[in-house]
Amino acid sequence: QVQLxxxxxxxxxxxxxxxxTCTVSNDSVFSADHYWTWIRQPPGKGLEWIGSVxxxxxxxxxxxxxxxxxxxxxxxxxxxxxSLTSVTAAxxxxxxxxxxxxxxxxxxxxxxxxxxxxxxVSS
Amino acid sequence: IQMTQSPSSLSASxxxxxTITCRASQTISTSLNWYQQKPGKAPKLLIFAASTLQxxxxxxxxxxxxxxDFTLTxxxxxxxxxxxxxxxxxxxxxxxxxxxxxxxxx
Numbered sequence: 001q002v003q004l005x006x007x008x009x010x011x012x013x014x015x016x017x018x019x020x021t022c023t024v025s026n027d028s029v030f031s032a033d034h035y036w037t038w039i040r041q042p043p044g045k046g047l048e049w050i051g052s053v054x055x056x057x058x059x060x061x062x063x064x065x066x067x068x069x070x071x072x073x074x075x076x077x078x079x080x081x082x083s084l085t086s087v088t089a090a091x092x093x094x095x096x097x098x099x100x101x102x103x104x105x106x107x108x109x110x111x112x113x114x115x116x117x118x119x120x121v122s123s
Numbered sequence: 124i125q126m127t128q129s130p131s132s133l134s135a136s137x138x139x140x141x142t143i144t145c146r147a148s149q150t151i152s153t154s155l156n157w158y159q160q161k162p163g164k165a166p167k168l169l170i171f172a173a174s175t176l177q178x179x180x181x182x183x184x185x186x187x188x189x190x191x192d193f194t195l196t197x198x199x200x201x202x203x204x205x206x207x208x209x210x211x212x213x214x215x216x217x218x219x220x221x222x223x224x225x226x227x228x229x
Contacts, residue, residue, distance in 0.1 A: 047220040062217045107154040113165035
């Protein structure tokens with residue numbers, strides 16, 4: 001069974017950088033069959049796709065976050081990571097990492113999710 | 124693409140048949156997934172490609188639709204089905220979710 005686990009600080013000060021890592025077990029981040037995604041959920045609200053990163057290093061980002069966002073893959077540690085700069089209270093959310101799997105030439109779904117990491121932006 | 128679910132919340136009884144609707148602001152073919160989320164837990168994939176049941180998901184769950192209008196149906200509610208349900212489109216970037224439908228016990 002594939003497992004994902006988020007890790008990182010639970011409290012970040014406004015204007016600073018939010019950094020999270022997702023460790024993958026029983027699968028390889030260096031895979032052409034699927035790719036890696038970050039999704040967040042503000043308290044009491046819906047889900048928001050943040051961005052995705054492929055084993056090759058290619059990335060797709062939500063335009064609403066693109067100017068502040070960076071993601072990467074580290075095959076040596078079987079991890080992928082998220083960095084969001086200049087955070088505000090609006091970035092307070094549970095952050096999930098997930099694996100994205102294709103079911104045809106374009107469609108995909110998120111099959112495996114981490115348990116989620118609550119990140120609070122506050123001074 | 125904006126995804127709109129209806130209703131935002133509903134109450135139902137064990138054994139009832141329940142339908143949740145998801146509408147896309149533009150056509151997405153069948154690139155629509157459904158997830159179930161329980162409090163404090165990550166979402167769980169139920170259905171992908173609008174109507175394909177994920178392995179291990181009970182057959183009382185079903186999905187239908189194409190284009191802009193989609194439905195998730197639970198044929199006979201079980202106690203463990205009370206949760207929040209999210210739709211998600213994977214047709215085009217940025218990928219988007221509906222606002223969620225909270226299914227509670229009547």
